[in-house]
Amino acid sequence: MIGKVKVNQSFGAMCRYVLQEQAPGKGAEVLAAHGVRTDSAEHMAADFDAVRAMRPGLGKAVLHVALAFPVEEKEKLTNEVMGRIAQDYLKGLNIDPENTQWAVVRHQDKTHPHMHLVVNRVDLDGQTVSDQFIRSRSVDVCKGIEQAYGLIVADQVGRKQAREIGPTPAQVKATTPKEEQSADWSRARQEIGRALSYTAGQARSFDELREALRPRGIELELTRRKNGSPAGVVFAQDGHRVKGSQVGREYSAGNLETGFAKARELGQDPAQQWQQVGQDYALAKLAAEYAQAKQRQAQQQPSQQQSRGFEMGD
Structure with missing residues (x-):
């Protein structure tokens, strides 16, 4: 089980993507x-944004996780099982599924089972997740779920895939120790760059x-320099050392620090008065929308309405 985590800004774009309304063939x-x-997607995004309004200063309120599994697990991973795994995943991250807005959507566009989990980083109490x-x-959460559900361990799959992929063309062509070292270093730089593309944009400090x-x-x-500012950053993998600027200009120490500062700024809590305004608006909007939905449900299914109440998420 592999979880690819991203933190984004737009619920509208994310909901359109996961529901695949423009591409029904993907089987969302x-x-x-x-x-x-x-x-x-329009209604889903509106509900997310209504609660998000309680934290208007939170720039990136969309938590998106793509959870993927080996193709060998396809028979085991029914929709019901995958739905339970999604909620266990939330709990593992200390996100309360009962006090947080979320939706999990399975896609059928690839051979391996995978689903997309969208979570609001503002919970129903107005606190930031x-x-x-x-x-x-x-x-860590993915490893725990693998053990609990008896799933194939992703690390084992990764090592198998690495063996199948084999050496890069440059590594194959290398005939001298110097050429081999250069080819190995280039491969490490590529892998470091790939990892930074997933992680650097979400971090708020070098420690993170x-x-x-x-x-x-x-x-x-x-x-660091004597004044405490970052002087240089080096990434090391399998004995290969790569300067941040060698991976890409955006990964130099100075540019990374600039990105961290922007991320910290976006994560700051707004003034109390704006929190209250947002909270009042969000709760009023949610109440009105769910009242309308309940009324429509009562009109469409009067017998069923008598047996159970309206549930959030219906």
Whole structure:
């Protein structure tokens, strides 16, 4: 089980993607949801944004996790099982499924089983759901779920795939120790760049980035000037050392620090008065929307309405 974690800004774009309304052939199936309507991307995004309004200063409120499994597990992973796994995953991240808006949608566009989990980083009490070290925490949660459900271990699959992929063309062509060293270093640089593309944009400090990279077998070494500002950053994997600027200009120490500062700024809580305004608006909007939905349900299914009440997520 592999969880690819991203933190984004737009619920509208994310809901359109997971529900695949413009590409019905991908077979999007809503497995479970809480606190949001699932009849359309527009309604789902509106419900997410209504609660998000309680934290108007939170720039990236969309937590998106793609949970993927080996193709060998396809028979075992029914929709019901995958829905339970999604909720166990939330609990593993210390996210309360009963006090947080979320939806999990299964896609059928690939041979291996996979689903997309969308979570509001503002819970129903108006508190921010932390994304600190979330990538490294996700790795631990996935390992726990693999054990609990008796699933194939992702690390084993990764090692198998690495053996199947084999050496790069440059490594095959290398005939001297110097050429081999150069080819190995280039491969390490590519892998470090791939890891940074998933992690650097979400970190708020070098410490957070270091923790996010460690599960991928990458170490971060930082040097500072006398005034405390970052002077240089080096990433190390399998004995190969790569400067951040060698991976890409955006990964130099200075540019990374600039990105961290912006992430910290977006994560700051707004003034109390704006919190209250947002909370009042969000709760009023949710109440009105769910009252309308309940009324429509009563009109369409009067007999069923007598036997059970309206449930969030219906």
